[in-house]
Amino acid sequence: MTRTTLALAAGLLLLSACAGAPAAESGDAGCARNHEPGRDYFPDKVSAQVSKQWQVGYRQNYKLLKVNAGPKTSLEQTDTAPRSYVLYQCGTPAPELTGELAGATAIRVPVRKAIDNPATLLGAFEVLAPEVLAGYGEFPGAETADKHLPQVSKRITDKTAVGVGHGDKLDTERVLNLGPQVMFAASGDKARFDKLGQGGVGVVFYDPFNETPLGSAEAVKFLSLFTNGEAKATAHYTAVEFRYRELTAKAAAAPAKPAVLVGINGHGRDFLAPQNDYLEPTLVRDAGGRTVFDLPGKALQRLPMEIMIERGASAEFWFRPDFVGKGATVKKILEGEPRLSRITALTSGKGIDRADPRVYAAAGLVNPDKLLADLVSVLHPDLLPGHQLSFLRRIEAG
Amino acid sequence: MTQATLPGTDTPPTAPHRPARIPVRAGWRVALLGGLGGVALLLAVLAVSLGSVRIPVSDVVRAILGQPTESPSWAFIVTEIRIPRAITALLAGAALGVAGLKMQTLFRNPLADPHLLGVNAGASFGVSLVLLGGGSALTGGVALSTVEGIGTVAAAALGAAAVMAVMLLVAALIRSTVIVIVIGVMVNAFVLAMVDMLVYYAQPEAVKTFTDWSAGSFQSVTWQALPVLAGMVLAGLALAVLSVKRLNLFLLGESYAASLGVSVRAFRWTLMAGAALLAGAVTAHAGPIAFLGIAAPHLARGLLRTADHRYLIPGAAVLGATIAVAASILTQLPGSEAVLPLNTTLALLGAPVVTWVLVRLGRGRGLEV
Numbered sequence: 001m002t003r004t005t006l007a008l009a010a011g012l013l014l015l016s017a018c019a020g021a022p023a024a025e026s027g028d029a030g031c032a033r034n035h036e037p038g039r040d041y042f043p044d045k046v047s048a049q050v051s052k053q054w055q056v057g058y059r060q061n062y063k064l065l066k067v068n069a070g071p072k073t074s075l076e077q078t079d080t081a082p083r084s085y086v087l088y089q090c091g092t093p094a095p096e097l098t099g100e101l102a103g104a105t106a107i108r109v110p111v112r113k114a115i116d117n118p119a120t121l122l123g124a125f126e127v128l129a130p131e132v133l134a135g136y137g138e139f140p141g142a143e144t145a146d147k148h149l150p151q152v153s154k155r156i157t158d159k160t161a162v163g164v165g166h167g168d169k170l171d172t173e174r175v176l177n178l179g180p181q182v183m184f185a186a187s188g189d190k191a192r193f194d195k196l197g198q199g200g201v202g203v204v205f206y207d208p209f210n211e212t213p214l215g216s217a218e219a220v221k222f223l224s225l226f227t228n229g230e231a232k233a234t235a236h237y238t239a240v241e242f243r244y245r246e247l248t249a250k251a252a253a254a255p256a257k258p259a260v261l262v263g264i265n266g267h268g269r270d271f272l273a274p275q276n277d278y279l280e281p282t283l284v285r286d287a288g289g290r291t292v293f294d295l296p297g298k299a300l301q302r303l304p305m306e307i308m309i310e311r312g313a314s315a316e317f318w319f320r321p322d323f324v325g326k327g328a329t330v331k332k333i334l335e336g337e338p339r340l341s342r343i344t345a346l347t348s349g350k351g352i353d354r355a356d357p358r359v360y361a362a363a364g365l366v367n368p369d370k371l372l373a374d375l376v377s378v379l380h381p382d383l384l385p386g387h388q389l390s391f392l393r394r395i396e397a398g
Numbered sequence: 399m400t401q402a403t404l405p406g407t408d409t410p411p412t413a414p415h416r417p418a419r420i421p422v423r424a425g426w427r428v429a430l431l432g433g434l435g436g437v438a439l440l441l442a443v444l445a446v447s448l449g450s451v452r453i454p455v456s457d458v459v460r461a462i463l464g465q466p467t468e469s470p471s472w473a474f475i476v477t478e479i480r481i482p483r484a485i486t487a488l489l490a491g492a493a494l495g496v497a498g499l500k501m502q503t504l505f506r507n508p509l510a511d512p513h514l515l516g517v518n519a520g521a522s523f524g525v526s527l528v529l530l531g532g533g534s535a536l537t538g539g540v541a542l543s544t545v546e547g548i549g550t551v552a553a554a555a556l557g558a559a560a561v562m563a564v565m566l567l568v569a570a571l572i573r574s575t576v577i578v579i580v581i582g583v584m585v586n587a588f589v590l591a592m593v594d595m596l597v598y599y600a601q602p603e604a605v606k607t608f609t610d611w612s613a614g615s616f617q618s619v620t621w622q623a624l625p626v627l628a629g630m631v632l633a634g635l636a637l638a639v640l641s642v643k644r645l646n647l648f649l650l651g652e653s654y655a656a657s658l659g660v661s662v663r664a665f666r667w668t669l670m671a672g673a674a675l676l677a678g679a680v681t682a683h684a685g686p687i688a689f690l691g692i693a694a695p696h697l698a699r700g701l702l703r704t705a706d707h708r709y710l711i712p713g714a715a716v717l718g719a720t721i722a723v724a725a726s727i728l729t730q731l732p733g734s735e736a737v738l739p740l741n742t743t744l745a746l747l748g749a750p751v752v753t754w755v756l757v758r759l760g761r762g763r764g765l766e767v
Contacts, residue, residue, distance in 0.1 A: 169598060269611075269618075270615075303735055303737070304449070304450035304730055306475045306730075307451055309474060309479065310451045310472075338622065339478050342478075
């Protein structure tokens with residue numbers, strides 16, 4: 001009964017997606033042939049339910065997307081003002097950018113070519129429209145074929161999606177040469193991006209990494225605004241959210257809440273701990289654990305090593321979300337900083353980190369239910385017996 | 399180039415002159431040095447007692463005596479973090495102060511410091527290969543694979559040694575000290591440009607790790623590494639003490655020193671090797687530490703009012719150690735959960751003090767080396 005219902009629901013969603021897309025009525029796939037004033041060109045709609053980073057309003061032939069200013073993450077980031085984007089339906093006239101639209105960037109949708117400069121939307125492209133991905137932030141590891149990103153990996157491997165530099169080292173000429181309609185960026189130099197704008201590339205600032213788990217999963221919805229893939233995005237997000245909340249409820253019922261040390265440090269360095277509203281502490285709480293440090297905010301905070309040693313020594317687990325490198329072992333970590341032997345969670349085999357930091361960022365963010373399942377299986381093995389870790393890994397003894 | 403003056407005088411020498419005859423205030427200077435040493439030790443005791451974690455003095459004493467403390471972590475924090483950190487600060491401060499003094503005397507330039515030897519640049523290059531190489535489009539991961547597995551200490555030591563070897567070779571081949579110093583600046587620029595290239599093409603997160611290392615840290619040194627650091631620093635300090643007479647002769651200029659029997663090229667090489675040993679040991683273990691190398695010698699000259707290296711060497715060592723330990727305490731912001739980067743703290747703490755001392759004690763006399 002349940003399966004049948006789900007199948008029907010999925011079928012309806014897909015039908016709805018097809019019906020909503022104007023592709024059928026145009027020679028240019030996805031474009032409207034004739035503009036019909038008063039018609040709702042976007043029957044499928046999404047909204048940000050969790051994310052505070054963006055909001056969208058639907059009009060007849062365009063969507064007004066507002067993205068709040070993210071944190072200043074780049075020396076070259078000279079503009080941190082909130083931004084507005086008018087995403088107007090292909091085949092219909094672009095609205096005049098006056099009134100509430102003044103200062104907005106107009107982008108025709110659905111886009112055919114897009115560039116993911118921070119490489120944090122690769123997972124969303126995989127779910128929605130891998131064929132749209134023309135370029136990506138050239139982070140090491142993004143090139144690696146991964147089971148979580150099969151279609152995106154293939155495009156990267158066969159070079160139908162190419163590297164364009166990353167962050168502030170963006171290769172502007174290469175971007176212009178690719179001719180995308182839109183490029184996603186986490187931050188950057190306004191002057192440089194203005195040049196891209198003059199070249200017909202709409203630059204959209206968005207950083208899903210700066211979200212709570214379900215907020216980051218809404219990256220799929222965010223991308224769908226540009227591909228007119230709202231129905232598909234809703235289907236993905238709804239399933240993810242359902243599984244996430246189901247797991248959260250399951251973990252909340254666990255009798256004990258193990259203490260988890262969250263953060264990283266290395267040779268002689270102080271401890272870099274994510275604050276409460278950052279991704280990993282939220283995951284820990286939702287997985288039925290409690291973080292050793294109670295740090296209000298959503299940034300990374302540096303703590304003295306001696307505080308980390310004192311408070312972290314008795315933690316039952318150490319979630320060590322390292323940014324770089326793969327395959328760290330207890331032996332290697334202790335060789336780098338012998339004093340971490342004081343953290344019994346590490347030496348007793350209860351240390352965990354990201355299996356692959358890049359894939360974690362790209363695919364994990366849009367599948368936080370899988371991240372959560374990994375963490376629940378570590379903190380409460382009896383709740384998910386036999387679970388195989390996807391995005392996390394146990395730090396091996398070495 | 400700053401004109402040298404004789405110890406205790408305001409005028410440059412007009413003829414070969416015996417430098418550094420013990421002046422009448424010798425006893426005062428010795429007492430001052432003793433007092434400064436006491437301050438350094440007192441600060442070291444404070445550094446062991448104060449920290450982010452509030453540990454009662456009685457438990458600090460118990461930890462030092464090897465007795466159990468109220469919280470088991472306290473003993474660990476005192477013995478494994480605070481004591482090595484304080485000792486490292488003392489050693490690093492003394493080493494960089496003396497290395498800076500030697501460089502300023504050698505090059506007769508008040509702005510000279512161990513950086514001129516390429517120590518920091520070389521160490522940075524070694525560490526950048528480890529931390530950034532694998533993520534760099536420039537190296538395609540090749541660099542990382544060749545140095546992966548060696549820690550940042552070893553990478554820094556190798557990098558510093560490589561660049562120092564070049565500079566020592568230059569010093570052995572080139573007669574002119576001015577040319578040596580200019581080549582030093584060029585070598586530094588070249589090596590730092592390579593580091594910049596790696597940084598430019600590296601992942602932002604790796605750059606952050608590298609930036610962390612560049613901020614310097616006295617708590618990087620563990621008991622296991624301390625004997626190596628201490629051995630190298632003590633050897634470097636011993637070399638400096640053995641060079642006192644010739645350093646004083648160098649104040650009069652290379653020609654005078656040569657006329658008094660000093661083998662200028664050999665001594666220059668020895669000086670550079672000694673300074674490189676001191677600075678290289680510190681950089682390899684604690685990261686690039688700025689400010690001390692240039693500040694401690696000036697502070698010593700200002701407080702001791704002499705150019706005599708018999709006083710300046712212990713003075714620069716003690717003052718370097720004092721500033722370093724004080725900065726080490728401040729970086730931990732005792733009683734709070736915040737930390738400050740070491741190099742920032744060093745400059746914030748030391749620059750006003752050094753400026754004040756120079757202005758107050760050296761008013762109207764110019765900067766003399």
